[in-house]
Amino acid sequence: MPTTGPKKDKTPPVKRRCNRCHGFGRAPCRICAGKGQVLMGTDVYGRAKFERCGGCFGTKTTRCATCGGDGFIT
Ligand SMILES: [Zn+2]
């Protein structure tokens, strides 16, 4: 194997803080937009019907998809 070409700096894996959740590892639920419930239409009286969000189960946040819930990216 030829050893020509630019020498690569060997840097240890640095953990960077996730820029999406800022290190929290949780991000606002995208299904309910952080409300914890979703509009399921209206009932027979025309009133808005809300149901607990199935994406975050009412916790309003989900595991950050960018860092996998770590808060940091290696
Ligand atoms: Zn949700």
Ligand SMILES: [Zn+2]
């Ligand atoms: Zn994240």
